[in-house]
Amino acid sequence: MPWLAELALHLCRALHLVVLAIAPTWLSPEPLPADALALSGLLAAAALAAALGLSAWFAARLDTRLARNGAALLWIALAAALAATLYFRGPRAPLAQGVVFIALPLWAALATLAAAAAERWLGSSFKHRRMGAAIVVIGLGVVQLNGAAPLLGSRERMWWAALRRDGAHLRAIDELTRPIRERRKLDELDGVAARCLRMHPAAAAPTEPATCACLALRAEARLHARNAGAALRDAESARERCPEQSSTRAVLAEALAVAGRPERAEAEARAALLEEGGDPSRLRYALALALERAGRLAEARAEADRAIDAGAGRKAQLLAGALAILAGDLDGAKARLTPLAEQDPSDAEALYNLALIADKRGDYNGARQGYLAALKAEPRSADARYNLALLTFRAGIVEESRHHVRKFLDSFPDDPRGSQLAQTTGTPLGKTDKADGSALPGRPGARRSLQEPAAASSGSR
Numbered sequence: 477m478p479w480l481a482e483l484a485l486h487l488c489r490a491l492h493l494v495v496l497a498i499a500p501t502w503l504s505p506e507p508l509p510a511d512a513l514a515l516s517g518l519l520a521a522a523a524l525a526a527a528l529g530l531s532a533w534f535a536a537r538l539d540t541r542l543a544r545n546g547a548a549l550l551w552i553a554l555a556a557a558l559a560a561t562l563y564f565r566g567p568r569a570p571l572a573q574g575v576v577f578i579a580l581p582l583w584a585a586l587a588t589l590a591a592a593a594a595e596r597w598l599g600s601s602f603k604h605r606r607m608g609a610a611i612v613v614i615g616l617g618v619v620q621l622n623g624a625a626p627l628l629g630s631r632e633r634m635w636w637a638a639l640r641r642d643g644a645h646l647r648a649i650d651e652l653t654r655p656i657r658e659r660r661k662l663d664e665l666d667g668v669a670a671r672c673l674r675m676h677p678a679a680a681a682p683t684e685p686a687t688c689a690c691l692a693l694r695a696e697a698r699l700h701a702r703n704a705g706a707a708l709r710d711a712e713s714a715r716e717r718c719p720e721q722s723s724t725r726a727v728l729a730e731a732l733a734v735a736g737r738p739e740r741a742e743a744e745a746r747a748a749l750l751e752e753g754g755d756p757s758r759l760r761y762a763l764a765l766a767l768e769r770a771g772r773l774a775e776a777r778a779e780a781d782r783a784i785d786a787g788a789g790r791k792a793q794l795l796a797g798a799l800a801i802l803a804g805d806l807d808g809a810k811a812r813l814t815p816l817a818e819q820d821p822s823d824a825e826a827l828y829n830l831a832l833i834a835d836k837r838g839d840y841n842g843a844r845q846g847y848l849a850a851l852k853a854e855p856r857s858a859d860a861r862y863n864l865a866l867l868t869f870r871a872g873i874v875e876e877s878r879h880h881v882r883k884f885l886d887s888f889p890d891d892p893r894g895s896q897l898a899q900t901t902g903t904p905l906g907k908t909d910k911a912d913g914s915a916l917p918g919r920p921g922a923r924r925s926l927q928e929p930a931a932a933s934s935g936s937r
Contacts, residue, residue, distance in 0.1 A: 484517025485509055489561040489571055491520040494527075494554065496572050497579045500624035504641040505634035506570030506648065524554060534589065538596050542606070546588035553582035569647070570634040572627070583617035636671075643676040643687045646723055653693065660790075660820065662700040669694035688718035692727045699727075704735040722748060726755060729762035733769045741766035757788035764795055768934065773802055790816060790823075797829050798932035806833050809932075824854030825933040835863060835929055840871055858888045859930035862897060866929060869901045878903040 492507050510516035528551060535547035560574030587610040594609035627633050632652065639648040649672070656664045672690035695710035711728040718724060725748040732741035745763035749756065760783035767776035780796040793812050800809035810833055816826035831846025847864040850857050861884045869877035881903040885894045898905055 487520040505572035506638040543592040549585035587613040665697035688714045726758035733766040738770035757786040798934040801932040822853040863929040
């Protein structure tokens with residue numbers, strides 16, 4: 477029954493927290509659920525009950541105020557552990573944050589019980605036996621907690637410690653990468669993945685599953701860097717090592733789609749959606765991307781909408797907006813993209829797509845401002861620079877157009893569109909800025925081939 481599983485998990489975490497309060501570096505700051513949860517819950521319940529029973533027996537055996545106070549403090553510490561376990565879970569994890577709340581009563585209980593035991597069994601020849609025993613225990617506690625203070629004072633360090641203990645700790649990876657995703661500094665994902673892989677050097681062994689999550693994260697980082705081949709190798713390796721981990725399937729499906737294998741990407745995503753445990757939002761986004769790469773745009777658009785409804789974020793909205801532009805639904809595209817630009821005014825891809833919508837509607841000022849805003853947010857946006865050169869050329873603002881052409885040629889010398897753009901706008905390819913008269917717009921014999929603007933950005937190209 478679900479409530480029994482929840483109770484077992486609660487008891488396991490409570491015992492884990494008690495051990496963390498005694499020795500904060502012995503165990504993971506945020507443990508993964510036990511494989512045999514029922515058995516682990518029974519053992520945890522037995523251990524907690526034994527601690528309570530032994531303290532009560534000890535107090536009854538000595539029958540002193542000191543012993544009774546120590547037992548009472550231990551009961552209070554265990555109650556605090558149970559309460560802290562309820563609080564530090566879900567979004568409030570990691571569990572080790574609860575150490576602060578139970579360390580004081582727990583170490584006070586241990587010191588009091590040690591003083592009571594010293595008073596009873598050390599004999600009268602030991603002066604200050606109670607005080608000495610209490611000081612030794614409190615000193616030990618201070619050493620333990622002081623040594624773990626850097627860890628206990630930082631959630632980030634706790635998550636890294638949890639990931640070091642278990643390379644398959646998906647929650648730790650999610651927490652460590654969430655600030656990066658929120659700031660949209662996705663190029664930093666590769667650094668997190670590299671550090672994770674360094675923690676688990678056994679990644680080179682095909683039988684070692686601990687690094688699957690790290691490999692999947694590196695595949696995602698390489699997708700962002702437009703390195704489809706390397707991303708696909710990492711995603712396939714993660715899938716091969718850990719076929720039971722559904723989280724790797726979405727990354728593999730996305731990598732397959734970007735690498736130009738939409739049929740296999742679609743099959744992988746659909747198979748994963750039929751299984752339980754996978755993230756439907758990521759899988760549906762991967763499926764939409766596969767359908768878009770296969771040229772099945774109507775199906776891709778419907779799947780992108782399902783991904784958004786399932787909780788997919790920016791990438792799915794960007795893809796839905798790009799597909800709406802391709803379908804000619806400019807109002808629908810604007811409705812999808814405007815919230816992204818409002819949420820993050822530096823979202824270059826959303827700004828670019830909104831500028832493209834204005835361009836297609838003949839709104840020169842809106843398109844020009846939008847392309848410039850996209851270039852301010854991302855100076856390496858080749859499509860924004862390309863479209864801006866065409867936009868100003870079509871409007872008859874030749875000098876500004878040539879300025880953007882030269883910027884395009886300087887920034888993207890290997891882009892084959894550069895020579896076509898220079899020919900279209902009459903921009904010299906040499907050092908001089910003076911154009912051949914035959915290339916000027918409106919002259920007989922002009923070499924003009926007014927290209928269409930670059931396509932909408934789906935965030936995956």
